[in-house]
Amino acid sequence: MLTSQRRAMIVERLNRDGEIIAKTLATELDLSEDTIRRDLRDMAAEGLLKRVHGGALPLSPPLPDFAARQSLSTDEKAALGARAAAMIEPGQVIFLDGGTTTAALARALPRSFAFTVVTHSPTIACELERHPSADVVLVGGRLYKHSMVAMGAQALETIRGLKADLYFMGVTAAHPSHGLTTGDMEEAATKRSVAENAAATFVLLTREKLGLASPWKIMPLAAASGLIVPAGLSSDVLAPYRDMGVEVIEA
Amino acid sequence: MLTSQRRAMIVERLNRDGEIIAKTLATELDLSEDTIRRDLRDMAAEGLLKRVHGGALPLSPPLPDFAARQSLSTDEKAALGARAAAMIEPGQVIFLDGGTTTAALARALPRSFAFTVVTHSPTIACELERHPSADVVLVGGRLYKHSMVAMGAQALETIRGLKADLYFMGVTAAHPSHGLTTGDMEEAATKRSVAENAAATFVLLTREKLGLASPWKIMPLAAASGLIVPAGLSSDVLAPYRDMGVEVIEA
DNA sequence: CATGAAATTACACGAATATGCATGAAGTAT
DNA sequence: ATACTTCATGCATATTCGTGTAATTTCATG
Incomplete structure (x- = not known):
């Protein structure tokens, strides 16, 4: 070695x-x-x-x-979550990443119709305990405590065996040329695998993540169906992403 | 540590x-x-x-x-949890059921040495987020919200693929002749499968569960390695269990 | 291919740190 | 006032650290 x-x-x-x-x-x-x-x-x-x-x-x-x-960007995250939740249609299968942003999405999930949520985050699963109409599927594996998600061989195998309609991804950073990145290698591989098994992938991005890059590359921006970002950002910041043909949705 | x-x-x-x-x-x-x-x-x-x-x-x-x-910590369940936690030895693989009793056990887990916890309960997994030395493995599957555990084919397959040293089971009821029972069919099957793949199975029982029976049979009392019950119960209540050769451990 | 420089590693040894036990002092409770 | 618990100190032991050194490997250059 x-x-x-x-x-x-x-x-x-x-x-x-x-x-x-x-x-x-x-x-x-x-x-x-x-x-x-x-x-x-x-x-x-x-x-x-x-x-x-x-x-x-x-x-x-x-x-x-x-x-x-957490307290600073709570409103921001809630807005992203609400916008993402609005995309969900009855009967769809949604994959939710772990993280505070997707936790906000979990709280905003529609309650008027049924759908299925797949997640590898026990925290998200607990959030959905009292949801009236969401069917929850937990992806198992070795639990990584720093990010509180299950990953590893077992998780990958499960992920490969499913086909999601929508994947809401949380990342550490998004950069026009470096693409979507995160701080953990295993996490990058897991997110990539979920994206490959989802018909559409939307990335939830709070303000401070734009323009940054972390060590581990998940996938290029163009591989995502769209980015969900807070409203009110300057067009200068968003232009590089729009120029690459990625749909930028303001929440 | x-x-x-x-x-x-x-x-x-x-x-x-x-x-x-x-x-x-x-x-x-x-x-x-x-x-x-x-x-x-x-x-x-x-x-x-x-x-x-x-x-x-x-x-x-x-x-x-x-x-x-403070008042919560002096609970009967905490005593059961502490007694169960004392059985764990370094390096062992422990399977933890979902439920409030096993949640108390999760909070009492030893922190001075390393071991592995396998669970199908996201709630238990979240409890262990800050545990310094427990390796956590999450068993995936369809999440049953009433009991907040993952079960079904996927979970059974994972369970069959593992071998635990200790299984701490939570049940709805324990009866001398009807054995260990619970209110959900899928849960009974899952618990049975875990017990089959564990070297030893201990059942955590609070006072009110003794002598009752629920609709779905998990397994006979004799199949358990021991029952962990609160201290101070009358010997009349415990005698039937002891008579069947089941070890009764008072916490 | 030869050779010297740089990097990597293991070992040695004194210093620093961490821990447990014993003992007498100080504090607390009944 | 007496009994019990908790504390501080000193000491012994074990672990870990940093530095220096030598052996080995890797690399670059002629």
Whole structure:
């Protein structure tokens, strides 16, 4: 295994497990603890993780500004959710990603007719406990706690076995040339697979995500059926997306 | 669990519960009280909490619903959960049913070592979001909202493909001659299948469930490894179960 | 192909950190 | 006032860390 592969693996594990224990990883990879420690030290210097006694932890989780962001963009997310919910037609099968934006969508889902919601997020599933007419299907797999969605081989297999009418995707960033991206490799693969098995894919994007790029590429913008963005953005910001032929829906 | 993780956990608990009791935390994490005390002393010096005799308090006033949580935690179900959690050993694979009793168990799961929790309940999965050392696997399937668990063909297939060390089952009723029963046919079949794929099955039973029977039979009492019941029940009530050779564990 | 530079890794060793236990002091409860 | 709990300190042990060093591999260049 190459050094860079090992380091990529460390990042991935941090996302998956929320911790790295130097001793454990050394044993597992059959390397000396020194090597792992060196990795951790260098990566901490690069700002990829937080070094602690015994191993490493992810950089301060977005908890501090999470609450603030939550309250700040709540209205924005509710508007996106409502707009997305308006697209749903009776009897359709909808796939919902995990995340706060899609949670807002879950709360806005139509109650006057029946449809099916497929999700790999237990949080979304719990949101729908009291929904009167939504049939809920839970996609199983290994639960990734940082994003609270089930992913992995089992999940992919289930996803390949279904055909959704609409997929509402949440992403970390959207960039005109880099396309749709997210911070986790497994998540990128999962979203891609869902998009392949959905007749239409709409991406929910809050203001601050436009024009940014994260490390893992999901798919180019053109592969999406449309972007749902908050109303009131300047046409300058939206022009690059419209120019690529992607439908931009303002909520 | 790393030291810094433990300290982060202390902060989190202070926010959640409004208090830290040194002795309790030491027992729960399987550490000496000295270690916890040292943590509290250092963290007090860093201005993260207020040290008091017996434990610590947050600097800001505790959450308003603290009293409510407190009364909940002295519940019968919490006792059952704690007793069940004490059976778990490092590295084991535990299957958790949905339901309020097993939710109490989820909150009492050991935090000092790693193990895997398999569940078909999104509610349980959400409970475990912040658990430091539990690996969570979500079993997918059609979500039955009345009991909030995923069941059906997909779930059964996944269950057949796994082998759990311990299964903690929640039931609607337990009767000496009718055995373990529940109100839903699909649920009975699912529980039976999990029990078949677990090395040991323990049933969590609150007081009011003993001696009753529901329409759908899961399995005879003798098929269970043991029943976990609240302490203080009369031996008359428990005798029939003990007579059948079922281990009855009082919590 | 040869060779030296750079990178990677394992090992050694003293320092720093973490933890548990023992003991006497301080605090709390009955 | 007495009994019990909790605390602080010192000490012993174990783990982890950082630095230095040497061996090995990889790479670039002639």
